[in-house]
Amino acid sequence: MIIVSPGVPECYDTISAALAAAPSGAVVNVASGQYRENLIVTKPVTIAAEDGPVQISPPHGCALTVAAALGLTGVAVHGNDQQEPAVVVTAGTMTATDCEFHGAAWTVVYALDQGSVELHHSRFSNPAGAGVVVTSPRGGVLDGCVLTELGTTGVVVAEHGVLEIRSGTIAQAEGNGICLNGHGQLTAERVTISRAAKPAVAVEQHSSATLKELSIQDTDGVGVYLASTAPTRLIDCAVDGAGADGVLIGGAEQVLLERCRVSRATGFGIRVAGRSGGVVRETTVDDIDGVGACVENGSRVEFERITAQQCTETGLSVRGGEQTVHGVRAERCGQIGVEIAGGRVWLHNVDVDGSGDAGVRVCAQAEATVQGCSVQNTTGPALSVADAEARFDDCEIYRSGADGVHVGSGGQLRMNRGRVRHCVGSGVVVMESGRAEIIGSELLDNTADGIRVHTTQAVSVRDCVARNNGGAGLRQMTSFTELSVSGFVSDNNKVADTRRTATARAEGSATSGSSSTTTAGEGSLKELASLVGLADVKREVTTLVNLNKMAKRRQEAGLSTPPMSRHLVFAGSPGTGKTTVARLYGKILAELGILTSGHLVEVARADLVADIIGGTAIKTTEAFNRALGGVLFIDEAYTLSSQSGGSGPDFGREAIDTLVKLMEDHRDEVAVIVAGYSREMHSFLATNPGLESRFSRTIEFANYTPDELVTIVRQQCDKHDYRLDESAAEVLRDYFTRIPKDGTFGNGRTARKIFERMVDRQASRLATATDASTADLTRLLDVDVDVAAIPE
Secondary structure, eight states, X not given: OEEEOTTSTTSBSSHHHHHHHOOTTEEEEEOSEEEOOOEEEOSOEEEEEOSSOEEEOOSSSOSEEESSOEEEESEEEEOOOSSSOSEEEEEEEEEEESOEEEOSSSEEEEEEEEEEEEEESOEEEETTSEEEEEOOTTOEEEEEEEEEEESSOSEEEOTTOEEEEEEEEEEEESSOSEEEOTTOEEEEEEEEEESOSSOSEEEEETOEEEEESOEEEEXXXXXXXXXXXXXXXXXXXXXXXXXXXXXXXXXXXXEEEESOEEESOEEEEEEEESSOEEEEESOEEESOEEEEEEEETTOEEEEEEEEEESOSSEEEEEESSEXXXXXXXXXXXXXXXXXXXXXXXXXXXXXXXXXXXXXXEEEXXXXXXXXXEEEEEESSOSEEEOSSEEEEEEEEEEOOSSOSEEEOTTOEEEEESOEEESOSSOSEEEOTTOEEEEESOEEESOSSOSEEEOOSSEEEEESOEEESOSSBSEEEOOTTOEEEEESOEEESOSBOOBOOOHHHHHHHHHHHTOOOOOOTTHHHHHHHHTSSSOHHHHHHHHHHHHHHHHHHHHHHTTOOOOOOOOOEEEEEOTTSSHHHHHHHHHHHHHHTTSSSSOOEEEEOHHHHOOSXXXXXXXXXXXXXXXXXXXXXXXXXXXXXXXXXXTTSXXXXXXXXXXXXXXXXXXXXXXXXXXXXXXXXXXXXXXXSHHHHHHOOEEEEEOOOOHHHHHHHHHHHHHHTTOEEXXXXXXXXXXXXXXXXXXXXXXXXXXXXXXXXXXXHHHHHHHTTOSSOOHHHHHEEOGGGOOGGGOOO
């Protein structure tokens, strides 16, 4: 037996001396104590603590260099050198049991060349760097180990390294919990990773991983980041609490997520981007502050039996490409249950229970086929189709808070064997420029009509039943619809059906001696004219509309069209109606046929700028694509060029550069409006040579005058059944005259705040009155004005 015990007769004073004397295969028993020596193992031996704590802690250099088989039991190895790892294994296998490893350099344990490690029930810490780094193809095993308080990453497998982790904990890593790159290979099972500052698991380049029963908790950023070309499998894994995306698949080509769960993530539960491919199967995303699961254009992933619960935005969002979804359930999502925004998508067995804006939305020129669909308890329409084509077969819709099926501008619907019941609006509504084919469907017990048609495009209704609806079974709102009806049963509806024809409408007009024609864009122009104040704005927008009208007429006449830009700068203080005018501008251009839909997509800096390299271009492109066919409204656009710091001017200018290119590529498909304070917007346009040429027209939004602000308060009164007494109007006029019109002045917002405060004060004034008349309940007096209490 070889014993190391300093000062004891017939024992070695140092471990180095014992190793030098030990034959191959010997066991070196070490007495309790601290040994400040650098050990080099060149023959197979075992080092074991004999009767108490043993610490190997040299002041400099690598504490333990292993070039042959080594066993360690109950030993603590502390590296104090800031350049050298505590343990380096170049050949043989180091097997450590119940040991402790602490480092002060870039890693604690480094296995390279032909070295391997088998680490059992041991602890690792290193405030300066990583825990274990493996580049050796012989790799090794971590079994039941704990890695904590790490300055960078817990476990790194790189180059051609191979490693297996059997249970264990990785906590408080300032980098990743586990990082794979190069051609590294990892198998991990029953590992808990918590409080990682960067993605808890990162699989990159050509590395591969099989991860089973991983538990990832409370990461500062992304939970799992997958970007490898090699196969990566996550099975029965859980991500609970991520400061960013729960699982981000960015460029990975062969991913499998099976029986996984992502909870409490921010942004996206699962996000598939960067031309990724794979399968997501039997997986749940829950309590997501954002979108549950999203696949972006260029990626192709099959979803099978995925569940999204309590997402603040959308449950499942498909944003382009060709995708297949077999079984999706979305429960209690804040905005949309399932969104198809571009691409060609096939969905089978969709179940949506509770959502805000819509149950299933198909938009952005998507082509969707949905077979087997159940949607209930939505706040908005159960099914929404706009600027897209959708086919719904065997769909059940129940208790929608609006219309059951809403076909918007540019939407094309084919619904076979649908059943729409107990909706607050109509069963099916087809709006202007929408098309629909409704076959073998039932419209039952809806509050309004069974089917309501506003469009002048083709609508076909075949073999359908409308029964017990609060309005008509079928109501045709315009006589110019290409409406075809056959085999339609309308029974026990409260209003008689209305079906018009072009001939009947013409005869009616002739009999009444009147006709009604509406010039394209006239309705929205009238709405613009009805806005309070904004005389210069109205004049500029009207001029723009007239220019666009003439350009279209010249084009139809075969003449060249003058160069003109639809993109605008809206400059002025907050609360001056910029967003309202932008929305009307889009509607007018759509009515003129210049834009396909005219919808408004409103964004700010946070919607365009990411905090990772390359992410800004992706976010900006996503926002831009959502606006195609309509208006992209960028509020406080100057912040894209005025920030500083890590996610400041560089990333902001990346958004500007991306925007300029997209505007050029899609010059006829979108109108972009940038808005903000006048001086700041002038500086913003100077940040990129392409901006001034694309935004050649600036519209100034002046502050409202005192009389206009009083008018806004009157409008609020009319809207809510109040009447503004003249005494109160005089007090308000005086207040609006005196109030400073600085950067904090809210214009229309200030007027609306004042109205809300007046209502509060009136309620308090009349609460104790027992004889208040109806007139008293509607009248707002001068005593109800408390301008000093209104925050600006």
